[in-house]
Amino acid sequence: MTPEALTEVEMITVVIDGFEVTVPKGTLIIRAAEKLGIQIPRFCDHPLLAPAGACRQCLVDVEINGRAFPKPQASCTIPVENNMIVKTQLTSPVAEKAQKGIMEFLLINHPLDCPVCDKGGECPLQNQAMSTGRGESRYEGVKRTFEKPVAISTQVLLDRERCVLCARCTRFSDQIAGDPFITLNERGALQQVGIYEKDPFESYYSGNTVQICPVGALTGASYRFRSRPFDLVSTPSACEHCASGCAIRTDVRRGKTLRRLAGEDASVNEEWNCDKGRWAFKYLSSKERIATPLLRGADGELHEASWPEALAAAATALKGKRVGVLVGGRATVEDAYAYSKFARVTLGTNDIDFRARSHSDEEASFLATAALNAKTTYFDIDKADKVVLLGFEPEDESPIVFLRIFKQVKKRALSVVTVAAFASRGSQKLKATLIPVVAGNEAAAISALEGLTEKSVVLVGERLNESAGALSAVVELLAKSNAKLGWIPRRSGERGALQSGAIANLLPGGRPVSDPAARVDVAAAWGVESLPTTAGKSTAEILAAASAKELDAVVVAGVDPLDISAEALTQLLNTYVLSFEIAHSAVTAIADVVLPVAAITEKSGSFLDWEGRPRAFTKAIEESLTRSDLRILSMLAYEMGTPINLPSVAATAREIAALGNWDGAKASFTPAKSNKSLKLAAGEAVLSSWRLLLDLGTLQAGEPNLAGTARPATANISQSRADSLGVAEGEAITVSTARGSITLPAHITAMADGSVWLARNSDGSQTIATLGIVGGEVVSVVKA
Amino acid sequence: MTKLTPVLSAHWDEADSFTIGAYKRHGGYGAVVKALEMEPDAVIQLVKDSGLRGRGGAGFPTGMKWGFIPQGDNKDHYLVVNADESEPGTCKDMPLLMANPHVLIEGIIIASYAIRAGYAFIYIRGEVTHVVRRLQAAIAEAYAAGHLGKNIQGKGYDLELVLHVGAGAYICGEETALLDSLEGFRGQPRLRPPFPAIAGLYAKPTVVNNVESISSVPSIINNGAEWFSAMGTEKSKGYTLYSLSGHVANPGQFEAPLGITLRELLELAGGIRPGHQLKFWTPGGSSTPIFTAEHLDVALDYEGVSAAGSMLGTKALQVFDETTCIVRAVLRWTEFYKHESCGKCTPCREGTWWLVQILRDLEAGIGTAADLDKLLDVVDNIMGRSFCALADGAASPIISSLKYFREEYMQHLTTGGCPFDPVASTVFATAGSR
Amino acid sequence: MAFTTEQLTIMDSIIARYPKSRSAIMPLLHYVQSIDGYVTSTGIEIIAEKLELATAEVTAVSTFYTQYKPEPVGEYHVGVCTNTLCAVMGGDAIFAAVKEHLGIENDGVTADGKVSLEHIECNAACDYAPVVMVNWEFYDNQTVESVKSLVDGARNGNPPAPTRGPKTLRTWKENSAVLAGLSDGLAGEGVSAGEPSKLGLKISRGN
Numbered sequence A: 001m002t003p004e005a006l007t008e009v010e011m012i013t014v015v016i017d018g019f020e021v022t023v024p025k026g027t028l029i030i031r032a033a034e035k036l037g038i039q040i041p042r043f044c045d046h047p048l049l050a051p052a053g054a055c056r057q058c059l060v061d062v063e064i065n066g067r068a069f070p071k072p073q074a075s076c077t078i079p080v081e082n083n084m085i086v087k088t089q090l091t092s093p094v095a096e097k098a099q100k101g102i103m104e105f106l107l108i109n110h111p112l113d114c115p116v117c118d119k120g121g122e123c124p125l126q127n128q129a130m131s132t133g134r135g136e137s138r139y140e141g142v143k144r145t146f147e148k149p150v151a152i153s154t155q156v157l158l159d160r161e162r163c164v165l166c167a168r169c170t171r172f173s174d175q176i177a178g179d180p181f182i183t184l185n186e187r188g189a190l191q192q193v194g195i196y197e198k199d200p201f202e203s204y205y206s207g208n209t210v211q212i213c214p215v216g217a218l219t220g221a222s223y224r225f226r227s228r229p230f231d232l233v234s235t236p237s238a239c240e241h242c243a244s245g246c247a248i249r250t251d252v253r254r255g256k257t258l259r260r261l262a263g264e265d266a267s268v269n270e271e272w273n274c275d276k277g278r279w280a281f282k283y284l285s286s287k288e289r290i291a292t293p294l295l296r297g298a299d300g301e302l303h304e305a306s307w308p309e310a311l312a313a314a315a316t317a318l319k320g321k322r323v324g325v326l327v328g329g330r331a332t333v334e335d336a337y338a339y340s341k342f343a344r345v346t347l348g349t350n351d352i353d354f355r356a357r358s359h360s361d362e363e364a365s366f367l368a369t370a371a372l373n374a375k376t377t378y379f380d381i382d383k384a385d386k387v388v389l390l391g392f393e394p395e396d397e398s399p400i401v402f403l404r405i406f407k408q409v410k411k412r413a414l415s416v417v418t419v420a421a422f423a424s425r426g427s428q429k430l431k432a433t434l435i436p437v438v439a440g441n442e443a444a445a446i447s448a449l450e451g452l453t454e455k456s457v458v459l460v461g462e463r464l465n466e467s468a469g470a471l472s473a474v475v476e477l478l479a480k481s482n483a484k485l486g487w488i489p490r491r492s493g494e495r496g497a498l499q500s501g502a503i504a505n506l507l508p509g510g511r512p513v514s515d516p517a518a519r520v521d522v523a524a525a526w527g528v529e530s531l532p533t534t535a536g537k538s539t540a541e542i543l544a545a546a547s548a549k550e551l552d553a554v555v556v557a558g559v560d561p562l563d564i565s566a567e568a569l570t571q572l573l574n575t576y577v578l579s580f581e582i583a584h585s586a587v588t589a590i591a592d593v594v595l596p597v598a599a600i601t602e603k604s605g606s607f608l609d610w611e612g613r614p615r616a617f618t619k620a621i622e623e624s625l626t627r628s629d630l631r632i633l634s635m636l637a638y639e640m641g642t643p644i645n646l647p648s649v650a651a652t653a654r655e656i657a658a659l660g661n662w663d664g665a666k667a668s669f670t671p672a673k674s675n676k677s678l679k680l681a682a683g684e685a686v687l688s689s690w691r692l693l694l695d696l697g698t699l700q701a702g703e704p705n706l707a708g709t710a711r712p713a714t715a716n717i718s719q720s721r722a723d724s725l726g727v728a729e730g731e732a733i734t735v736s737t738a739r740g741s742i743t744l745p746a747h748i749t750a751m752a753d754g755s756v757w758l759a760r761n762s763d764g765s766q767t768i769a770t771l772g773i774v775g776g777e778v779v780s781v782v783k784a
Numbered sequence B: 001m002t003k004l005t006p007v008l009s010a011h012w013d014e015a016d017s018f019t020i021g022a023y024k025r026h027g028g029y030g031a032v033v034k035a036l037e038m039e040p041d042a043v044i045q046l047v048k049d050s051g052l053r054g055r056g057g058a059g060f061p062t063g064m065k066w067g068f069i070p071q072g073d074n075k076d077h078y079l080v081v082n083a084d085e086s087e088p089g090t091c092k093d094m095p096l097l098m099a100n101p102h103v104l105i106e107g108i109i110i111a112s113y114a115i116r117a118g119y120a121f122i123y124i125r126g127e128v129t130h131v132v133r134r135l136q137a138a139i140a141e142a143y144a145a146g147h148l149g150k151n152i153q154g155k156g157y158d159l160e161l162v163l164h165v166g167a168g169a170y171i172c173g174e175e176t177a178l179l180d181s182l183e184g185f186r187g188q189p190r191l192r193p194p195f196p197a198i199a200g201l202y203a204k205p206t207v208v209n210n211v212e213s214i215s216s217v218p219s220i221i222n223n224g225a226e227w228f229s230a231m232g233t234e235k236s237k238g239y240t241l242y243s244l245s246g247h248v249a250n251p252g253q254f255e256a257p258l259g260i261t262l263r264e265l266l267e268l269a270g271g272i273r274p275g276h277q278l279k280f281w282t283p284g285g286s287s288t289p290i291f292t293a294e295h296l297d298v299a300l301d302y303e304g305v306s307a308a309g310s311m312l313g314t315k316a317l318q319v320f321d322e323t324t325c326i327v328r329a330v331l332r333w334t335e336f337y338k339h340e341s342c343g344k345c346t347p348c349r350e351g352t353w354w355l356v357q358i359l360r361d362l363e364a365g366i367g368t369a370a371d372l373d374k375l376l377d378v379v380d381n382i383m384g385r386s387f388c389a390l391a392d393g394a395a396s397p398i399i400s401s402l403k404y405f406r407e408e409y410m411q412h413l414t415t416g417g418c419p420f421d422p423v424a425s426t427v428f429a430t431a432g433s434r
Numbered sequence C: 001m002a003f004t005t006e007q008l009t010i011m012d013s014i015i016a017r018y019p020k021s022r023s024a025i026m027p028l029l030h031y032v033q034s035i036d037g038y039v040t041s042t043g044i045e046i047i048a049e050k051l052e053l054a055t056a057e058v059t060a061v062s063t064f065y066t067q068y069k070p071e072p073v074g075e076y077h078v079g080v081c082t083n084t085l086c087a088v089m090g091g092d093a094i095f096a097a098v099k100e101h102l103g104i105e106n107d108g109v110t111a112d113g114k115v116s117l118e119h120i121e122c123n124a125a126c127d128y129a130p131v132v133m134v135n136w137e138f139y140d141n142q143t144v145e146s147v148k149s150l151v152d153g154a155r156n157g158n159p160p161a162p163t164r165g166p167k168t169l170r171t172w173k174e175n176s177a178v179l180a181g182l183s184d185g186l187a188g189e190g191v192s193a194g195e196p197s198k199l200g201l202k203i204s205r206g207n
């Protein structure tokens, strides 16, 4: 709770088991007791769900103003009051008996199969049965049985015999995720959790139900029977998948990550995460992982090499050469900083960019100004009078941001506006007002937005750069309305990389390269005489230059060329490529030297989430022999004779902190014009696309259970286009460019007639690889 | 001899009693005219003054309930009539609606006007097609006659009335479960507070009243509070419907002032069926602890029955003679509660499931005296521990039957089975003698 | 099977009764039963679409209430009250006899699809015990014999009239439409009240 909130709230003093405790008004008895260290047993209670009072495990005796309730009360449903006296199981025999009685009821139909249950060892039912239950059951009857277990999606299994019907899972899905795909069905003793047979539990957030199920009724397919909790070593971590910034927990057994759970951070992800963050981690231990440096031999093949050998080869290839640096979007702050320093100090260039995706100069300017200075946080969403989504689909591109907005939509009908091709499922859940745009016309739509105040929050996705002039319109809108800006890239490393200066126009701490004072500042901190002044190249420019042999070499770190363009890989063929990678990839296949780096679980470091909030984490796998990028860069720089002196993550973090943020003159934004509207012939449309949360992203590889819940790709068109093409919902249409074509079932939805939308990187719908574009260009649309 | 006071049932013997014509023939829709001339608050006051208490089981003062609705709050208000009538033994609202639906509709208009509701609902149980027809037709007649809809009787008051048909769930008689059901959810009770008066249907201030409660209102408007409160006892005012069923010579409905006794009612009904004696009875449905012959003179009003250790409930007097096995009767009620438990809370859901198993064994003569104690202890863990009153109702027959008939339970155990002949208790056993 | 345009329009009119559309879920389920005879997946999907609910939410509601049938029932659905009072007064004997007579168990349907059987809870007609309901119409004061001839009649297509109800017994589907709130114009048929209902009145009249 923020200090400001504390002063507003009335405080209540209550006596629990003879001890006084003072808590804010509205606090439930069960939580006031926790403050005293008194644990009242519970199942249905969850601090982030509306009270249900269903399991009745938390019964206590309550008295107010000397008047006792005639029967024990559910402490999870009653807020404390002044002059309230509560007696829990510790001091009230009635409460104690009531709790024992409930526990007995819960166990009469429970299979007691703890030895084969995933939850065994960390099960609230097991634990509380020990603390609160009777020694022996008096039940002599026949237990209720169900078919066990049933797959309610490809990744979640349900064992109804173990279920205590607390409804945490169903309430979570409905109240928090807005996906009421699992419900309580039937009635009375036959009541059970279930789905509609044809519609599986395909929620992006389904894993949270597995985590909050207080028994082993819901289990994850990938973890089932894999381990026991006491064999696991848990490490608090930060999720690498997106910029939401989730705190997570990584559970490792003998050097292998077996599971990841949502961690708790009230300011960020509360206690939730998305299924990608929870279940997409097989890539960390894939067979494709690289263990030793690789050098391309005279035979054209990669050969294992020793570190000194590989570093020497790389140093020779780079020293004194024209080199560009491409940093992937998932670098840690410290690694990104190391790349930035390596580029400037060792390579003497500003040719560095973390944007392994579409990008523009307008964006670079926007990032160095508006985005860099944005201070908007999750709390601002909580208090917003309106949220505007621009080039941003929160459910697909930053799922915890979605949950936060959804919470306010549920709670107080927060108004949401989205400028997008169509209303996605996420937008529909947010009851967002759709301003449909044909890609390329965003600027006009943004300029026309009205009614924003300084309490409004404008959330801009990285994709907005794809529409020329749109970011300029945002800057204008912000100036006009004083609304708050949040820039939300898809990837976890981008905000940190921006802050670290892993981009041509910025040095670490947001220092403009163009500002001599800023350069002096950094040069002094780094102990070098000067820093390069030539304007640096963007990702596209680096690739073009490499292809044109205007660069001699490119350092490529964790980049999938297909995220950038269909040509990116080919553009690298003419140049020397030094690859920093965790696993074999398209880039390592063409690289001259491959240096294996540590994966997220094998190193420490930090990300900045979209708010700019640090998300530090430590090594989850202690015994790992891999090294983080910054350590290898440091060795390479030393080898090249221009050291960057970053021996460890800790040292790097200290150096970043010491350098601090730029407090000199801020750069100013250079606006850009929007393109003229495209002329469309019959059978043509302008393509829009974005990536769905679950798709063909490389970090999701190797997890078929997760992939099974991905939303299927469709080609979305308007009703009138469908009519003119003569297609009905679900019938196939083909979208093509000169490069190739994609055929998918049509989905008819409210959108501009000039628009067609495709998933950017889903099964059967890879726009960059197949069509060569992400959007904003003319495609042909025909009935298949 | 007759203490009977037919008001609601006064014309049920007329062939067209359920039509608007018949209703008006007897002065129907006159009360609405009167009420619409009054200030809404004056209507509430009149109902308060009459002493009318809810006829749905709990006996809460009706006028007071209406008075809880916040006024001038610029919110929609709702009246919801509880016509779920599913408590075992209860059979008064259905015949009332079949024979005289307009009295309810007139009551609804008056009550809605008083609480400033613009929308009213009747939630009727689903297993009564013909009663549904009668209500549908009556509502249509009332609309056609200008008693419902816009500008009722030219008085500038608008009211929409919707008949909502349930689908088989006893719990939907519980008012908050009813509201959830009416909103299109599973009929499971809601957490209180907030109470329906503050946040009921669609989270708006709502009054939920029983059919009989609302149907009593026109007579109060017509005849005055004093007329009403002159009937009945000190704290239980007015007339009401008593439903006599089971082993009596002539079962049926008896409209009488509150406070009449079973002895008096039995007299009217021709006594226990010939050749038999009263063994046990429920004063107000299966959820009210049973009584025996020793309670024949208990005044059947809220205070009298509760002083004698039970509850007036719905005044559903189910009478059983000496041919009836108490264990079988209790088992069957328990099976009902198990079937009807909504499943939301643990003690009710699991407890009733367990109780049925224990009672089945006991009926079959399996077990020992210790099992009776276990039975009572399980009941103790259910009663007052559950989310709503359904489970308390489930406990009632068990606790009260063990209080009066523990010996009979033991007899099952010692003889290894049920000592009763089920045929002897059927109506066919005495067919012809009725 | 898909519903006809006319049926879909009726569904819209049911939804229009309520201030909030979700409230229409129960009448819509009755309506689906009036078309398909039970709660079909088509019905669930159409309701979900019309009310903008997840199919799971509709399933959750339909499985809560015993009148919504997950499987087809007979043209004449017979419910024998076996709650305590009716059971004791003869309901148990009737239920046992009808099961045997029809050769089906609780929740069973005869092979010809004509009659299905269910034991039901108290149906608010205790003064008419033992009570049997067919398509939720009252058959009061039943005996083993009367119910046997009742179900035989139903199988032969000429069931006797309900005791308190319309002159002819309507089918399960037809009555489901009434429960969905659609009038069949039969409210005027049948008695105002049965004899037990009028007993107190008669006595007070000193007949």
Ligand SMILES: Cc1cc2nc3c(=O)[nH]c(=O)nc-3n(C[C@H](O)[C@H](O)[C@H](O)COP(=O)(O)O)c2cc1C
Binding pocket: B053, B054, B055, B056, B057, B058, B059, B060, B062, B082, B083, B084, B085, B086, B087, B170, B171, B172, B173, B174, B175, B176, B208, B209, B210, B211, B213, B214, B388, B389, B390, B393
């Ligand atoms: C399990 C249960 C079932 C109930 N069933 C009914 C019912 O069928 N009809 C009814 O009017 N009240 C029933 N009630 C009582 C209602 O909750 C509520 O008190 C009543 O409708 C209020 O109306 P009144 O004040 O006019 O009596 C039931 C209560 C419980 C706990």
Ligand code: SF4
Binding pocket: A162, A163, A164, A165, A166, A167, A168, A169, A170, A193, A209, A212, A213, A214, A215, A217, A218
């Ligand atoms: S599956 Fe788990 S979370 Fe869901 S109701 Fe059952 S016990 Fe609760």
Ligand code: FES
Binding pocket: A041, A042, A043, A044, A045, A052, A053, A054, A055, A056, A057, A058, A059, A074, A075, A076, A077
């Ligand atoms: S934790 Fe309080 S009722 Fe479940």
